[in-house]
Amino acid sequence: MIINNWYVAAQSSDVVDFPYRTRMLSCDFVLFRNNDKNIVCLSDVCCHRGGSLGRGACLNGRVQCPYHGWEFGSDGRVELIPSLGPDAKIPRRARVDSYPVEERYGLVWVFLGDMPEAERPALPELLPEYGDETTWRMTRLQRDWNVHWGRLKENLADASHLFLVHSFGKHLSPEMEIFPVEETEWGVRIPQTYGQKPDENSQTAVNAPKAKVQRDKSSVLIEISVIGMIQKNTQLMSSGYNQIIWNALTPIDETHTRHYNLHFRNFQMDAKHDESMKKTIDWGLQEDADVIDFLQPPMTPRNFSDEMFIEPDGPEKAYREKALKLGRELGTIDWRRKRDIAMEKTLVIPSPARREGGSWLHDTVPLL
Ligand code: FES
Ligand SMILES: [Fe+2]
Numbered sequence: 001m002i003i004n005n006w007y008v009a010a011q012s013s014d015v016v017d018f019p020y021r022t023r024m025l026s027c028d029f030v031l032f033r034n035n036d037k038n039i040v041c042l043s044d045v046c047c048h049r050g051g052s053l054g055r056g057a058c059l060n061g062r063v064q065c066p067y068h069g070w071e072f073g074s075d076g077r078v079e080l081i082p083s084l085g086p087d088a089k090i091p092r093r094a095r096v097d098s099y100p101v102e103e104r105y106g107l108v109w110v111f112l113g114d115m116p117e118a119e120r121p122a123l124p125e126l127l128p129e130y131g132d133e134t135t136w137r138m139t140r141l142q143r144d145w146n147v148h149w150g151r152l153k154e155n156l157a158d159a160s161h162l163f164l165v166h167s168f169g170k171h172l173s174p175e176m177e178i179f180p181v182e183e184t185e186w187g188v189r190i191p192q193t194y195g196q197k198p199d200e201n202s203q204t205a206v207n208a209p210k211a212k213v214q215r216d217k218s219s220v221l222i223e224i225s226v227i228g229m230i231q232k233n234t235q236l237m238s239s240g241y242n243q244i245i246w247n248a249l250t251p252i253d254e255t256h257t258r259h260y261n262l263h264f265r266n267f268q269m270d271a272k273h274d275e276s277m278k279k280t281i282d283w284g285l286q287e288d289a290d291v292i293d294f295l296q297p298p299m300t301p302r303n304f305s306d307e308m309f310i311e312p313d314g315p316e317k318a319y320r321e322k323a324l325k326l327g328r329e330l331g332t333i334d335w336r337r338k339r340d341i342a343m344e345k346t347l348v349i350p351s352p353a354r355r356e357g358g359s360w361l362h363d364t365v366p367l368l
Helices: 149-157 203-207 271-292 311-330 335-341 352-356
Strands: 005-011 020-024 027-033 039-043 057-059 062-064 078-080 101-104 107-112 137-145 187-194 218-225 230-236 243-253 256-265
Touching: 005 020, 005 027, 005 243, 005 256, 027 107, 039 101, 039 107, 137 271, 149 218, 149 230, 149 243, 149 256, 149 271, 149 311, 187 311, 218 311, 256 271
Parallel strands: none
Antiparallel strands: 005 107, 020 027, 020 243, 027 039, 057 062, 101 107, 137 256, 187 218, 218 230, 230 243, 243 256
16 A cells, blocks of 8 residues: 555545544545544544544544643644643644545545655646546546455456446457557556447447437547546447446555545436446446455555556556556555554655654554
């Protein structure tokens, strides 16, 4: 699991009047809104004696620990210790890590790492379609997987399983056309064009109203970003029926992943089709789960020679290489050592304030 990266921590609508507790990179976090209604993300573990702040309350724009009532402000510092009284001097160590937060696409993004703002990788803007309600109808889906994030991410980049695993892929040829993979600053992109005629019998074509814009060729653009753990699939079909499948993955721990999906379509734009569209997407994801839940080893191997890559696996291989490279640059958690230590010691993801020094109660996660 990579630190110094942006991860979706919640839907914006999850963070309302009470603390929202969530687990990312095998550590716990609490989200709440301060008095300015801005979302704050703190390490969940109280620096007093280990209470879970996410199980506490929102009070005076702060979060209150449910055990002895210490109140934490937006910067993670304790602002009130009830047992010492309101005028007591608060010890400097009485603080937890506070992480940078950005709201985008109705999602709460948190930067889990200690890089100062100037050095931080920027979340790539891969979704200019968001908010364009004239062209697109959007649905939102969230799903938890019992798989390692790398296994899921590679599955989303993998086109050679579609003909076999998916009911929507039954008409596809198993033989793959190979398209060059381009490396980008944040990951990889694979532009593809197909010359075939639109499939008149596809469910979409049958159910959809007549498309306005038809093209000679269909194009599919796959963009995979390690930064933000995003995968976007833009399908502009010769039939004129277009869709965009956008995914962001957040590792919960080594073998569980939270998946945020935004789906855009330019057909069946009426809201009454939303539920059936979501069911169709979820059905497809379940078809993946029925296969990838059983992959061995559970985590993506770090050695390429532990698996066989053939030419059609190019996108997955390029993505894995990029993830390993950025993981080395940004920092990768040593899960073995973390697991050993974490039974009797709280380990947290370092936040930017750690670079300013000072004394902290909790140690940070060991890195490879
Ligand atoms: S454990 Fe949080 S206030 Fe005591
Ligand atoms: Fe799939």
